[in-house]
Amino acid sequence: MTVPTTTIAPLASLPRFTAITKAIEALKPSEPLYLLHPEKFTAAAKQFLEGYPGDVLYAAKSNPHPYALELLWNAGVHHFDTASLGEIEGVKAVLPEAICHFMAPVRLPGQARAALEKHGVTDFVVDSDAELDKLLAEIGDAKKIRIFVRLVASLGGALLEMSSKYGCAPEEAAxxxxxxxxxxxxxxxxxxxxxxxxxxxxxxxxxxxxxxxxTLAGVAIVALDIGGGFPAAYSGQEPPPYHWYFDMIKEAFANMDAQDVAKMCEPGRALCAPGMSLVTQVVLRRGDRLYLNDGIYGSFDEQRFASFDEDYPPSALTLDAKGKARTPTGELRPFRAFGPTCDSADKLPRPLMLPDGLSGGDYIVFGAMGAYTVSSRSNFNGYYPDNWAVVVA
Ligand SMILES: Cc1ncc(COP(=O)(O)O)c(C=O)c1O
Structure with a gap:
């Protein structure tokens, strides 16, 4: 598997604006537009680097775009949770000094050895005897590596569970x-x-x-990696502040029997979601139906299975006769939103609450769109959102 080789304009060469409205007025984008907010990447990184008592690994899967990698690196994030050889190579191509950790519990044959030999990766994960056998056979000298056993953690506090596919019970982990x-x-x-x-x-x-x-294993571990999962502040949702997480985590670490253990975490969403907005255009309005230029095969892929945004209220903008961005008139009302492809499944699962005066050509701006948007977009039906600009406050 190879890393895609599309040419990406340097971050410094992207058009820059002082507000989202100014970007829309100047560009009048007819294709989806990703807006980067560099200071939000910096603020998110700072919270984790200062608040978490250990190494912070950015889960590159949540947004492996070179712009996100570069912004987080510049903000001080130098470790990366990577899930495949392709992801490691994507990170290394942008950030040659990055320290990658291969944290997927099942790898394609040969990828562990290539990660170690080509990129010096020494952290791997397993959750079964068979994968451990495969890893040990590939690596040869096991003394070179750390092996993380993944535990099931289905504790019900998350909107998207991550334990039905990977992880094992404490007895098996021991x-x-x-x-x-x-x-x-x-x-x-x-x-x-x-x-x-x-x-x-x-x-x-x-x-x-x-x-x-x-305790059950009677084995002294050298590191504990508490994974990702930290929430992003999506519109219509108010997650608890991060210091609640860090305080509770520190207290739990203090209660562990073994204290001489390296601590790691792997936030993805929390580091990259706030740093991007998405501007979509209404291609057509038909009654309460909106046909947008982006959908679930583009930036909204995650919407298919995540229930993050009950009553999601994005903001809407219309350009007036002088080309100035204004909020459309009218009471908020629910609209069904469809993506641009021919597939009937290409519709957002929940209605969008938007002003009744909205019409074709108007814009809808979605905030906190940095996570699991760019990473899972496809070019189904020839639509591939890939226009970028920067907004600096
Ligand atoms: C092993 C691992 N670590 C970290 C993450 C990042 O999770 P989140 O974006 O919820 O922080 C994921 C997400 O799939 C993951 O599989």
Whole structure:
């Protein structure tokens, strides 16, 4: 699998504006437009680098675009949770000094060895005997690597669960830790409490389960990686402040039996969501139906299975006769929003609350669109959102 080789304009060469409205007035975009907010990437990184008591790995899957990588690197994030050889190579192509960790529990054959030999990656994850066998056979000398055993952490605090596919129960994890130790690799533990986790307590629970697993195994772990899951502040949703998470995590770490353990976390959404907005245009209005220039095969892919935005109120803008951006008139009312492809499935799952005066040619601006948008867009039907500008406050 190769890294796509489209040419990407340098970040510094993108058009820059002082407000979203000014970008829309100047560009009148007829294709979806991604707006980067550099200071929001910096602020999100700062919160984690200052608040989390350990190494912060950016989960590159949430937004592996070179602009996001560059902005987070410049903000001080130098470790990356990567899930495939392609992702490692994508990160390294932009940031040659990046420290990558291969945190997917199932890898394609040969990828672990290539990651180690070509890119010096020494952290790997397993959640089964079979994958551990495969990893050890590929690596040869296990002393070179750390192996993280992934625990199930289905604790109910997250809007998108991450334990039905990967992870094992404490008994199996204890067995795997013993096998890792016997192999000569350094034993470690990890979990993922689920994405958009609105309950800081879930982390404390999972750390306690990790602590019990260590006792059960009778193996001294060298690192505990508490995964991602930290929420983004989406429109219509008010997640708890991050310091609640960090305080609860620190307290749970302090209650662990073993104190000499490296701590890591892997936020994705929380680091990249706030730093991007998306401007879409209404191609056509038909009654309460809006046909947009972007949909679930583009930037809204995650909407198919995530329930993040009950009553989602994005902002709407219309350009007046003088080309000035104004809010359309009328009461807010629900609209059905469809994407541009021919597929009937290409519709947003929940209605958008927008002013009744909205019409074709108007714009809808979605905030906090940096996570799982760019990373999972496709070019189905020939639509591929890829226009960029920067908004600096
Ligand atoms: C192993 C792992 N770590 C971290 C993340 C990032 O999660 P989030 O974006 O919820 O922080 C994911 C998301 O899929 C993941 O699979």
């Amino acid at each position: 067995w795997l830790l013993q096998r890792v130790q016997a192999s000569g690799a350094q034993p470690c533990l990890t979990f993922h409490v689920g994405s958009q986790c609105l309950s800081p307590f879930s982390y404390a629970q999972a750390i306690e389960i990790a602590n019990r697993t260590v």
